[in-house]
Amino acid sequence: MQATHAPEHGHGPPGGLMRWVTTTNHKDIGTLYLWFAGVMFFVAGSMAMLIRAELFQPGLQLVQPEVFNQLTTLHGLIMIFGVIMPAFTGFANWQVPLMIGAPDMAFPRMNNWSFWLLPVAAAFLVGSTLLPGGAVAGGWTMYPPLFIQGGISYDLTIFAVHIMGASSIMGAINIITTILNMRAPGMGMMKLPLFVWTWLITAFLLIAVMPVLAGAVTMLLTDRNFGTHFFDAAGGGDPVLFQHVFWFFGHPEVYILILPAFGIISTILPTFARKPLFGYASMVYATASIAILSFLVWAHHMFTVGLPAGAQLFFMYATMLIAVPTGVKVFNWVATLWRGSMTFETPMLFAVAFVCLFTIGGFSGLVLAMAPVDIQLHDTYYVVAHFHYVLVSGALFSIYAGVYYWLPKWTGHMYDERLGRWHFWLSAISFNVLFFPQHFLGLAGMPRRIPDYALQFADFNRISSIGGFVFGASQILLLIVIVKCIRGGARAEARAWEGAQGLEWTVPSPAPYHTFLEPDVAERHLSPPLPQAGGPPSGDEGRGEGYAPELR
Amino acid sequence: MKAFRTLWASAGLLWLPGPALSAWQLNLPVPRSEIARQIHDLHTLILWVCVGIFVVVFGVMFYALWRHRKAAGHAARHFHENTAVEVAWTAIPFLILVGMAWPATRTILAQKDTSDPDLTVKVTGYQWKWEYDYLQEGVKYLSVLATPREQIENRAAKGEHYLLEVDEPLVVPVGRKVRVLLTANDVIHAWWVPALGVKQDAIPGFIRDTWFRAAAVGTYRGQCAELCGRDHAFMPIVVEVKSEADYRAWLADRKAKLAAAAAEAGKAFGLDELKARGEKVYAANCAACHQPDGKGIPGVFPAVDGSKVALGPRQGHIEVVLHGRPGTAMAAFGPQLSDVDLAAVVTYQRNAWGNRTGEAVQPAEVRALRK
Ligand SMILES: [Cu+2]
Ligand SMILES: [Cu+2]
Numbered sequence: 001m002q003a004t005h006a007p008e009h010g011h012g013p014p015g016g017l018m019r020w021v022t023t024t025n026h027k028d029i030g031t032l033y034l035w036f037a038g039v040m041f042f043v044a045g046s047m048a049m050l051i052r053a054e055l056f057q058p059g060l061q062l063v064q065p066e067v068f069n070q071l072t073t074l075h076g077l078i079m080i081f082g083v084i085m086p087a088f089t090g091f092a093n094w095q096v097p098l099m100i101g102a103p104d105m106a107f108p109r110m111n112n113w114s115f116w117l118l119p120v121a122a123a124f125l126v127g128s129t130l131l132p133g134g135a136v137a138g139g140w141t142m143y144p145p146l147f148i149q150g151g152i153s154y155d156l157t158i159f160a161v162h163i164m165g166a167s168s169i170m171g172a173i174n175i176i177t178t179i180l181n182m183r184a185p186g187m188g189m190m191k192l193p194l195f196v197w198t199w200l201i202t203a204f205l206l207i208a209v210m211p212v213l214a215g216a217v218t219m220l221l222t223d224r225n226f227g228t229h230f231f232d233a234a235g236g237g238d239p240v241l242f243q244h245v246f247w248f249f250g251h252p253e254v255y256i257l258i259l260p261a262f263g264i265i266s267t268i269l270p271t272f273a274r275k276p277l278f279g280y281a282s283m284v285y286a287t288a289s290i291a292i293l294s295f296l297v298w299a300h301h302m303f304t305v306g307l308p309a310g311a312q313l314f315f316m317y318a319t320m321l322i323a324v325p326t327g328v329k330v331f332n333w334v335a336t337l338w339r340g341s342m343t344f345e346t347p348m349l350f351a352v353a354f355v356c357l358f359t360i361g362g363f364s365g366l367v368l369a370m371a372p373v374d375i376q377l378h379d380t381y382y383v384v385a386h387f388h389y390v391l392v393s394g395a396l397f398s399i400y401a402g403v404y405y406w407l408p409k410w411t412g413h414m415y416d417e418r419l420g421r422w423h424f425w426l427s428a429i430s431f432n433v434l435f436f437p438q439h440f441l442g443l444a445g446m447p448r449r450i451p452d453y454a455l456q457f458a459d460f461n462r463i464s465s466i467g468g469f470v471f472g473a474s475q476i477l478l479l480i481v482i483v484k485c486i487r488g489g490a491r492a493e494a495r496a497w498e499g500a501q502g503l504e505w506t507v508p509s510p511a512p513y514h515t516f517l518e519p520d521v522a523e524r525h526l527s528p529p530l531p532q533a534g535g536p537p538s539g540d541e542g543r544g545e546g547y548a549p550e551l552r
Numbered sequence: 553m554k555a556f557r558t559l560w561a562s563a564g565l566l567w568l569p570g571p572a573l574s575a576w577q578l579n580l581p582v583p584r585s586e587i588a589r590q591i592h593d594l595h596t597l598i599l600w601v602c603v604g605i606f607v608v609v610f611g612v613m614f615y616a617l618w619r620h621r622k623a624a625g626h627a628a629r630h631f632h633e634n635t636a637v638e639v640a641w642t643a644i645p646f647l648i649l650v651g652m653a654w655p656a657t658r659t660i661l662a663q664k665d666t667s668d669p670d671l672t673v674k675v676t677g678y679q680w681k682w683e684y685d686y687l688q689e690g691v692k693y694l695s696v697l698a699t700p701r702e703q704i705e706n707r708a709a710k711g712e713h714y715l716l717e718v719d720e721p722l723v724v725p726v727g728r729k730v731r732v733l734l735t736a737n738d739v740i741h742a743w744w745v746p747a748l749g750v751k752q753d754a755i756p757g758f759i760r761d762t763w764f765r766a767a768a769v770g771t772y773r774g775q776c777a778e779l780c781g782r783d784h785a786f787m788p789i790v791v792e793v794k795s796e797a798d799y800r801a802w803l804a805d806r807k808a809k810l811a812a813a814a815a816e817a818g819k820a821f822g823l824d825e826l827k828a829r830g831e832k833v834y835a836a837n838c839a840a841c842h843q844p845d846g847k848g849i850p851g852v853f854p855a856v857d858g859s860k861v862a863l864g865p866r867q868g869h870i871e872v873v874l875h876g877r878p879g880t881a882m883a884a885f886g887p888q889l890s891d892v893d894l895a896a897v898v899t900y901q902r903n904a905w906g907n908r909t910g911e912a913v914q915p916a917e918v919r920a921l922r923k
Contacts, residue, residue, distance in 0.1 A: 058714060059706040066782045066852070132851025139779045145756060146739040146781055149881045151851060233757020234878075239740060240755060273620075275628040282638055304742055304777070305753045306734075306760035309664040313657060320649045324642060331641040334613045341628040342621050352617065356610060363602040370652065372587075372659040373595045375751050376580060379742060379777040443595075444577040445746040447777045450785035452704060454715045459576060 021116070024108030026093045027511060031410070032115050033090030034403075038479070040082035040122060045472055047075040052434075052468035054451055055461050068451035069137035074125060076140030077157070080257065081164045082122050084391065087399045088260040089171050092199050094410065096175060098504035099193045101184030101516045106177035107170075114170035121163040128153035139449060141250070142217065144231040144242050148224055155224065158217045165210040172203035172210075179203075184503070184516065190284070193502055194277065197284050198263030201291045205252045205259070208295075213249040216242060240305050247298035255294045257391060259287060261358075261398030262329060265351050267502070268405050269333055272348035273340025274499035279332045286325035286332075293322050303374045312371045319369040323362070330359050345497070346420035350401035353428050354394060361389030364439065379449075382442025388435045393428075400427070400478065407485050408492030412510030415485040419477060426474035433467030581747045584772060584793075585764050588749025590659045598652055605648075663749075666763045669731030671724065677734070677741030677754035677776065678888065679881065680783035680840060684722050687733075691806045694888065695720045696836050697786045704786075716773040721790035724766060725799040731763045738883050739781060745774035745791050753778055766793040781881070783840050817891050817919070823899065823912040830900025833893045838901075841881065846905040853881065857905040866913055870898055870921050886922060891915035 023029060051071050054062045063071065093111065097104055105111045129135040133151035136142075147154060179192070179200045192200070219242070222228040229235020231242045262283075270277045277283065299307060299315040307315075333355050342348070364386040368374045377383060400423075407415050437460035442448075446457045453461065492509040507515045583589040620626045674685040678694075685692040698717045702708035711717070724730050734743055736754040744751035745764070752762040766772070774789040794802060821829075835844065838856075842848050846857030856862050861869050873894060876884035885894065895915045902909040 058710060060704055061706065065785065066849070069779070069782065069784075133849075134852075137781075143740060143779070146779065148879070149739065149781070233755075238758070240758070273628065274622070275630050276632050278632050279638060280632070282633075304751050305755065306762075309660055312660050312664070316656060316660070317653060320653060323649060324645055327645045328638070328642055330609065334609060334616070335637070337613060337616045338620065339616070339626070339629040339631070340620050341626050342617065343623070344621075352613075355613070359606065359609070363606065366602065367595065367598050370594060370598060370656045372591050372656055372663060373598070375663070376588075376591050376595075376746060376749065378751060379779075440576075440578045443580050445581060445774070447744075447775050447785075449779045450775075452715060452785050454713070455710060456577060 022112070024104070024112050025513060026097050026105045026108070026111065027410075027513065029105075029111050029115050030090045030093030030095075033086045033093060033118075036115070036118055036122075037083050037087035037090060037399075038482075040078050040086070041475070042479075043126060044075050044078035044083060045475065047071045047078075049468065049472045051075065052465040055453070056465040057462065058453055058455055058458055060452055063451065065451045066134065066137060069139075069449065070129065070135040072449055073136050073139055074129070077125060077136075077161075078122070079391070080140065080253075081161070082118070082125070084257050084395045084399070085164075085168065086118060088199075088202070088257075088395075089168075091195075091260065091264070091399075091402055091406075092171070092175050095406065095504060096178055096196055096199060097182070098409075098507065098511060098515060099196050099502055100179065100182065100187060101503050102178055102182035103514060103517050105174050106182060107174050110170050111174055114167045114174070117163050117167040117170075121160040121167070124156045124160040124163070128156045131156070141246060142220065142242075143246075144220060144223065144239050147220055148231070155221065158221045161217050162214055165214045168206050169210050172206035175199055175203040176207075190281065193263075194266040194280070194283055195260070195263035198259040198266075198287055201287050202256050202259045205256050205291055205294070209249040209252045209256075212245060213253075216245040216249065219245075240302070243302050243305060244298065247301045248295070250301065251298045252291070252294045254387075254390070255290060257395050258358075259291070261354070261395045262287060264398045264402040264405075265333065265354050268347050268351040268401050269336050269355075270501065271405070271497050271499040272345065272351070273337050273342050275336065275340045276501075277332065278335035278338075279328075282328055283332055286328040289325040290322060293318065293325070297322065300369060300371075300374070303371045304378045316369060316371040320366065323366055323369075326362055330355060330362070343498075345404070345417060346415070346424055347401045347405035349421065349424040349428075350397045350404065353424070354397045354401065357389055357393030357397070357428075357431070361386055361394055364389060377442055379447055380442035381438040381446045381448055384448050385435050385438035385442060388438075392435070393431055397427075400424075403478075403482070405497070406504075407482070408496035409504055409509050409511055411486050411489075412492055412508075413485050413489035414492050414496070415481050415489060419481045419484070423474060423477040423481060426477065427471060430467045430470035430474060434464055434471050435467070437461075437464050437467075583749060584747040584767050584770065585749050586767070587659065587663055587764065588747060590655075590662070591749050594655055594659060597655070601648060601652065663762070666731050666761045668729065669763060670728035672731045672733060673722065673724070674733040674735070674759075675722075675743055675754065677736035677738075677743065677780070677787075678883065679738050679781050680776070680787040681837075682718075682722075682741075682743070682787065682789060683888065684720075686803075689803060689807070691803065691810065693720050693806075694836075695722065695790070697788060699786075713773065715786065716775070716788045716790070718788055718790045721771070721792040723792045723794060723799060723802050725796045726766055726769050726793050728796075729763055729765045731761055734760045734762070737887070738881070740778050741780045741787070742777035743774075743789060744777040745772050745789055747772045747774075748791065751777055766791070769793050769795055786840075813890060813892070817915050820914055820916075821892075821895070821912065823903070823910070826896045826899040826912050827903055829893070830896035830898070831904070833889065833897040834900050834904075837885065837889065838897065846901070846907075856901050857907060862901045862907050863909060866898070866902075866911060866917065867921065869902065870894070870913065870918055873898055874918065874921055891918045891922075894918045 020032060050063065054068060131153045133153060135153050136150060136157040138147040138150060179196055219230040223230055223232060229237040231237045231239045266277055266283060297315055297319045299311060300319045303312060368377060368386060404415060404420055441457055441460050444456065446453055494508050495505040496509055580592050580595060583592045672687050674687055676683040681694050681696045683694050695718045698719045699715050700708065703710045703714060734752050734754040735758060736756040738756060741754040742751055743754055748764040748766060750762050750764045752760055770793055772791045776784060776787045841853040842856045846855060848855040861872055874884065874886040876882050892915045895913045895918050898913045902911055
């Protein structure tokens with residue numbers, strides 16, 4: 001059947017809008033996910049701009065407090081569920097089949113379905129701003145009893161979370177099945193590209209915790225509408241129970257948001273250092289340990305609820321322990337760069353910035369892990385600074401790095417390198433102007449989620465807002481680069497980057513609509529190893545099995 | 553459009569010197585209790601450990617970025633994996649972490665030790681104010697933001713303690729161990745005074761405790777730290793630490809005022825007297841939701857102006873305020889306000905704006921409907 005078509009045959013898609021609605025092609029669906037994430041990024045980003053404008057100076061200027069709370073809540077929910085997660089799923093759709101030599105995802109129809117659920121959920125969330133009482137305003141963490149007080153949009157939000165959860169679970173099942181069953185012959189698990197490994201582990205995390213979130217919000221729903229009292233002390237419930245369940249989801253969730261980033265960075269650094277990743281196996285084991293530990297640390301978000309001393313100690317020690325595998329990753333990246341032959345195209349710039357700035361976020365995380373210090377800093381701007389260092393200069397910068405890195409493969413054109421560098425430098429500098437001062441604000445005592453603040457916080461807020469406006473404006477550059485790149489530009493070769501390794505670089509650029517239809521297509525590329533840029537591989541003698549650079 | 557004009561105006565103000573009080577404070581506040589001091593020192597320790605690691609690791613990285621560039625003619629060396637190095641960079645961080653966990657453990661155990669207090673205060677969080685109840689003294693009062701609305705809405709110059717000032721602070725004696733019992737009436741709040749090193753969530757239906765021992769006389773300011781709805785930013789905490797003698801004097805004065813209020817409760821009041829008092833109670837307790845003009849916020853908080861309840865039978869009106877509406881933001885004010893204040897605010901609502909019932913509700917009627 002299909003295998004009789006050669007990939008070059010260009011078995012094209014149907015034209016028009018219906019192509020996108022009905023598509024089951026992993027590349028089309030990857031593109032849909034990425035565009036969806038891009039659109040939502042600008043939606044939630046505009047909300048952040050309004051937040052920073054309100055916080056530009058003390059006093060209430062632009063928005064009333066109830067609107068402010070809606071902005072912070074929606075900004076958080078959309079950035080997490082509508083931007084970072086779909087963007088990574090977009091990468092998975094495009095890259096996992098290409099990287100493991102599979103013709104498509106295991107369940108193409110379910111793939112279509114899991115994407116098209118997302119715009120529905122997003123419409124509920126964004127549309128609820130128009131309902132009486134406005135959108136959900138109880139914080140993205142949805143803590144009861146505050147969440148119980150809200151109006152109809154709170155029920156819609158619960159519904160949206162359910163839909164997004166279903167979408168994530170279907171996506172995760174698809175990714176796991178694809179990776180476990182559809183690898184090209186000869187590609188053992190310990191030869192999987194790291195990006196694929198990190199996504200495999202992420203997908204297991206998703207399947208483990210999205211149902212937990214669904215359970216928690218369902219209990220909110222029945223408390224709100226059907227007279228249950230899970231979280232209501234007056235009926236024998238406990239508001240803190242919600243926090244336990246929520247963070248049992250929430251902490252693994254932060255690794256769902258960062259493990260694929262680790263995978264992208266571990267792909268890009270070796271390319272531009274022109275040498276293999278320093279410790280492939282230890283990276284895999286570090287990722288797995290982080291994932292396992294992530295189930296044992298949830299209450300570090302709850303050090304102020306009044307846990308008994310023993311629980312505080314346990315969760316503090318477990319949280320500190322996560323620093324060990326995370327450190328292993330950072331050391332590995334630095335060792336990968338050491339004695340390389342580096343060039344600094346835009347993907348590399350973002351990847352290097354990631355290593356540096358994500359580590360700052362890791363350090364502030366370590367500070368917060370110390371329960372006594374967290375008691376001072378919990379729910380302050382220090383926490384806001386911390387999670388934006390790991391989610392913006394972490395997750396988001398890795399997405400940028402990945403977009404620049406694979407755009408040539410996706411579009412067949414090289415992007416505008418000069419504009420890309422402008423985008424990088426403006427983003428990296430303004431990001432720090434935006435978020436670094438927030439550490440000081442938190443230390444000095446500014447709570448998070450407030451529309452107005454005491455005068456002592458005025459200067460750093462002003463600086464932070466200026467950084468925010470520049471950061472926001474700079475992201476328009478990214479849009480320009482992408483659109484330019486789609487419409488034209490220098491032709492990209494199959495191996496768009498000199499040092500790039502991996503099966504995706506063995507197919508032409510742009511990648512044909514169907515790739516790897518014959519299983520042995522991949523095999524042909526696996527042996528003998530292609531000569532590497534910068535000389536033949538060395539130092540692989542100790543690995544026992546044949547070293548195939550295409551598989552790193 | 554107005555929003556944009558404000559935005560541009562703010563942009564113009566950008567380069568003017570900031571308010572005199574902007575402190576450029578970079579660190580935790582100066583600690584005023586033993587626990588706060590330990591937290592401060594712990595933070596300093598971790599900060600320097602992190603800075604040290606950062607300098608070493610990224611020193612290496614930036615050296616490599618500079619020296620091992622392709623542009624500088626550096627050829628890649630294809631080494632990977634080295635067991636000794638990998639064991640070292642797993643073990644050394646682990647040991648550093650153990651070194652940090654040790655002092656942290658000590659502080660946690662100290663923070664959790666609420667035994668043998670000299671004084672116990674029960675603190676209750678309400679949307680959006682605090683109630684302080686001196687359990688051994690029978691003294692109990694509410695503490696509400698004192699910053700005038702005009703300052704918040706930029707119609708008046710902002711004062712020195714903008715948003716960090718209250719009508720009635722918590723007053724405690726210096727050097728005494730104060731145990732704080734925390735709970736909340738509606739949603740979760742968090743009681744936080746940075747200089748004293750205490751932050752504890754106040755959870756409705758449960759009682760949690762924490763403690764502090766202020767080391768110096770002075771006024772210490774903090775804020776609610778858990779998102780609790782609309783006016784989360786407007787429920788500050790002020791703790792006034794006084795010498796033992798001053799504290800005693802303050803307590804005596806408080807008790808005298810309470811006795812006077814109790815005498816008042818049996819009295820019958822005139823309509824104007826009740827309305828005047830009710831207006832104040834309304835501004836402090838109800839206006840945040842029902843709005844100063846009584847029109848509420850459509851879809852969220854109902855209007856009282858013209859409401860069927862405020863124009864209907866008095867008993868229904870008193871009961872809503874006394875017992876609240878369970879499951880909504882309308883809390884029971886019975887436990888918070890005195891009979892006189894309740895009578896006054898109901899009278900006010902029945903006779904303010906377009907409401908013209910002409911009825912005065914007496915404290916005795918409220919008392920009869922309690923429970
Ligand atoms: Cu966590
Ligand atoms: Cu509060």
